[in-house]
Amino acid sequence: MASLFPRRLLGRRNRATQTERVRERKHEGFLRYANFRWAKISGGLCLLVITSYALIDVTPRPNGGSWYGYTLGTIGALLILWLTALGYRKRKMTRDAWSLKAWTSAHVYLGLSLIVIGTWHTGFQLGWNVHTLAWALMMLVILSGLYGVIVYATLPAALSNNRDEMTQMQMLEAIRAFDRQLHAAAQPLSPEDTAPVLASLDEDPFAGGIRARLSGRYPKDATAAALRALSLSHGGNADARQKVIGLLSQKEAALARLRAHLRIRAMLEIWLYVHVPLTFALIAALSAHIISVFFYW
């Protein structure tokens, strides 16, 4: 059961609401969209390219400069431009009927077909030049896209489980609430005990940089340090300290939830920071490739 919703409920939609409007009736993820329509189309396209490559005898030898190579190259270049247009479609809220899910589905599968289209376009002639640079960038974009699809497919459930109906704001608010209680509870503590608690209060829950964000490890975490320090401490007001320790461990748990949340979100987003800039690099390289091709031939 890939998703909770059956595809069958859709047929009933119309009758029940008596609406003529176009609606998203099917409930299926972008990968399964329309019963894998774009996977099939893209697979067919790849098959066509591979078999025709084998069958057609291009002289003197297959490469980008042959009529066959031009055809594949044109298709590939147009495809790349169209794939890039997803970024625009995603944000342009026009009022007509379109589905970003359908777009994403086509994007993913047609994007993958570029592995075949692009590579076969080269006629397997790779070297250290601007042409191969374009190909390599394309492969990198595709690879990063592949990573994206994998995290899109696997992480959402984890994100949902971790947040447990809390919103990010509420997680932050929970931490602030513990901070307020800690502030009051720490009053009776000795100065040595107070210092680590104050450090925990001063800590910015978002601090730690991208590495900590992605790994979920925060070695310099002041709350954990305060917990360690207070559990080792003796003397002073033991009751008050116990109370503070209790609060610190609650805060630690709340921090852990927030950090897990931020980590999963970062993993769901970070690849786009590779995918999109590389796309622009690709388009630049592609332009250079096309211009140089027209200069030399």
Place this chain on the structure above:
Amino acid sequence: MSDAVKVAIIGSGPAGLSAAARAAQLGLAHVLLEKTDHLSDTIFKYQKGKRVLATPERLDLRSDCRFAEGARETILGNWDQDAANNGVNVAYQAEVVEVSGQKGAFSIKTAKGAVIAAENIVLAIGTQGNPNRLRCDGYDLPHIIYQVDDPEDFKNQHITVVGSGDAGIENALGVAEEALENTVTILNRSKDFARAKAKNVSDMMEAGENGFLSIRTETQPKLVEPGWLTLETPNGDERIECDVIVARLGSVAPRGFVESMGIEFTGPDREAFPKLSPTFESTVPGIFVIGALAGYPLIKHCMNQGYDVVEFINGNSALTPADEKDLAAIFADLPQKKSVSEWLDYLRTRVRIFADVSPLQMREFMLDSKVAFYRRGEVVFEKGEPGSSLFAIADGHAEVEVAPGVTVPIEQGSIFGEVGLISGRKRGATIRAGEDSIFVEVSRTAALKLMAAVPGAKRVINRISLERQLLQIFKGGLTVDDLQEVVDQAEVVRVPAGKVVVTEGEQGDDVYVIRSGSMVVEKDIGGKPIFLRYLPAGSYFGEMGVLSGEPRNATVKAAVGSEVIKLTGESFRKMLAARPQVRAATEAAVAERAAMNAFIESRKASYSSAVDLYSDTASFIMKEGLGEATDALLIDENLCVGCDNCEKACADSHEGLSRLDREAGKTFAHLHVPTSCRHCEHPHCMADCPPNVIHRGPDGEVFMEPGCIGCGNCMRNCPYGVIRMEAAPPPKPGLLSWLLFGKGPGPGEPSPKWTKKKLGDEKPKKIAVKCDMCKGIAGGPACVRACPTGAAIRVSPEEFLSIARLEEDAG
């Protein structure tokens, strides 16, 4: 016995006082008899400092006494002066206990034994006589009081006010005064505050918002115990601390006393009023009834009537009531020419819902209504049009188009449009005039008031809508006549959420039709209640019992606070016997349901976990209020990547404000119900919108048309917290300038910071914003279209919980 006075006025409220002042001005021999030792006891008993309102504003005051909006003390002070200045002859401590004799020679006896002779009597004793009592166990306990003389008497107590008419609201606000430190709760049996003045309602809402009192709608007392009160709420019973109960459940005319004089009432109901002529004369010649007792509770009306009635008694037949000109305008465009009172009589005799309405009430309702002449074939409204007003046929008849080319007539005297009134849904069929006709259109607010104030009208409306509902449900050539007995014995039952209506295994043959709300059907399988089906408003259940005579085979309980119509098994059986086709059709429906139940049971044996998941998901969905939804946004958290593109899409297609909060809301088995409008079957938000701008559109969407005044009532009334009060941000630069040059805040709702910077000191007005289901956007809901992964879907509960879902899950 002294000489007879020309007129004896009983009761010195605004009505009686104004009558006495007119009599004094006219130099008539008169006496004003008052039970207490001061004038106008009802207003005297108002809370100290109460601001008395002078509604309706459009009505001119016609009296020898002064009256304008002001503090209780000012008004009473003025009246004492006015009574003295006009030379009114008042007898205090003169409670009238008996009236005998006839016109010209009445004999009036007071409690103290005095006897007064009078030619005419004006009865203006108001309705305070006997307050309605609670109707639950413990109703006679001494800590239940019927009025609050002085809120200061209550300090630091738990106080529950029952009833949310004006009196209840004002008492609650009085004792909820912050300095008194009381914990105040006000209960309202229904959702609407249709009986109360808009200003009181908004004051109360504001106090509720500020935490001074808690407002509980659809809640009523169930058991009174010293110190405690058990409430029946839409979510089940609840016991709260309660030291004092203030019962403000309205009052009935001191009817026994009035009837003992021989005066007839409009109907048998507790809330009926005396039958009156247009000159306020009762069925006993010489006895005139005015004011609240006549069905006219507003002070201004009372005072005008006091003036008018004495003029009438004095032989002034040319006098027209103060609202005459407004009413005349309403009838002006009709082809026939009649006087206002002839028109009113015409409507009352020809339209069933107006039959029990007194001429005076009729005037009031007409002021909120329209009367129009329709040529034969002219369309009154089209199918699918939004609209919640009620139409009555005064002349001619209407044709309902039940299918293209097929019409059914609605006869003169009947009504149409009641579905819109009751459910707020779009018009279900096109209606045309069947011949040249006159239809009365009563606004939703006036119609609700009519139903609240005139039980007879309420009965007729309920009956007609039940008949029509049954005709729709039970196919097979059924006619209204076949339904007579079924409908006669039908009873409307309110069911709070979670309450069981039919219990599996029990014997019973009553059939139920869901009038509002929704039900879930469950069956005990392997010791666990398994969800079988969701029944939306308009469906029926319990019919298996009547057909087979076997015990109930499933449990049916309310998903949300609901109303069901209970039809007795006996009458239902007779109806089926008379109409074999109906029986056959019903049996076919039963067979289909039975097959579905059997299917789920069989699945439970082989795919237990799938059935359990289906069942638990159903319970979750119901708990989230989707039982009353018609279309709700759900998010499959197996797919949602948290990009918030749904919110951005919503904002960018709606004045820059998102109408959904994706992250907030409850989740079960990765199924998330975000904070977003459910487009409720009976929208709570519509209950109290002063400019009446919340409507239901053709696709079932609940939306606000322009004109919101920003009062926030809808926001407070929506139980799902989906309405927010927000000002539209200024327009942003286009998408390309953002993509290419980084201009503007980018897609989605701009940050408050950006908006503030852009606006400077300008403070735009905040109005209510909520999801309108992307009404008018050709592509449909933007949130769903813009979700890259397909996580966001919009569904109605019946589709979502359809059996197909289980089939799919179980494979």
